[in-house]
Amino acid sequence: MFGQYFGRYLLEKNRISQTEFNEIIAHQKSSPAKLGVIAVAEKLLTAKQADEVNELQKQMDLRFGDVAIEKGYLLSEEVAYLLNMQGNPYSKFVQAITENNVLTIEEIEKYLEDYKKENGFTDYEIDALKSGDIDRIIPLFVKADDPFLCDYISLAIRNLVRFINNEIVLQKSYRSSEYTFGNLAYQHMEGEHQIFAGFASGDDELLHIAEPFAKEKFGSMNDDAFDSVCEFINCSNGLFTSKLSEEDIHIDMAPPLFEHNKNIKTSGEFLIIPVLMDGAKVELIVAVNSLVKIN
């Protein structure tokens, strides 16, 4: 997931090409990060020390960590830490980008610093991105004060990751009382809270939800594709209302619906969260306790 965020930034800044980006994403999916690469990225070894340990490892038929301890370069606690980092998305990204000779670790660090400044991220927030933990990533992009709204959006995004695409990229949320769409699948929920929730796109981008959910190719946003997006929304909202019913909060869901080329307005505000899926943008639109009209 980190590669999707920082990799896209590097792509936008022309630091890497689209082909390199695709190779990096494919590479990081296919291979676990090597201990030497993580040790250099974490500044526990110099690149020269890592190369030396790699060479010795080949001759001695020992594990990288054992050789580094033997040479006095790492402590056993540091090796344990690095082993723990091995599945970390940041480590995988660094390995993918350096092994493909796209950037050096020094260049990655420099651009990561620029990325941090340009987005106003703190060290803690960058660590959250590096961890790949969606629960820590959501608050970086979604600004919602209402805890109920926060809970709803967190669950909807986790369901996107769980059922649709585990490499989604969130963009900063924004608010509006009006929204114009090409395609929209949505559902009203009523009871102790009124919720309007939908996924919209300008064109056929909603296929990035429809096809993985139905496990079927549709080609365009036809009625079957909309049915699939509607059913995903229905299932996701069902999980939310189930969770609420455990707290004795009762909300009924209306059957989900879809519309083309229209405009929605609310008496309150929509919170809109842009989500990239394989580069295609869809938007999650939510309004709580306000009237929503489709024109």
Place this chain on the structure above:
Amino acid sequence: MARILIVDDSKTSRKILRSVLEEEGHEVVGEAVNGKDGIEKFQELHPDITTMDITMPVMDGLEALKHIMEYDNSAKIIMVTAAGQKTKMVDAIKYGAAEFLAKPFEAAQIIAILNKVL
């Protein structure tokens, strides 16, 4: 092998259910797109088991369950729900639902529930 009627407004859900049931050797004798349609197909087809979605337009699954159980109190109806809300589940039990199946579906879960009801 059971003769099964699927009642669900979502074509995606009907397709997934049909595919899992047929793969297990069951016969899907019919599909209905809302509760009203479900009652009519039930009376016409007399299935061994009916899967009934709860949230549907025209007539919801709870209403349809009530009507079908009045018509045939031995009907085996599995309620399909994306919303595991306590009150709806309590109502469904009261009206005579045989079991519950949660959305989104998992093949193993569908088979386990079906075998329990058969």
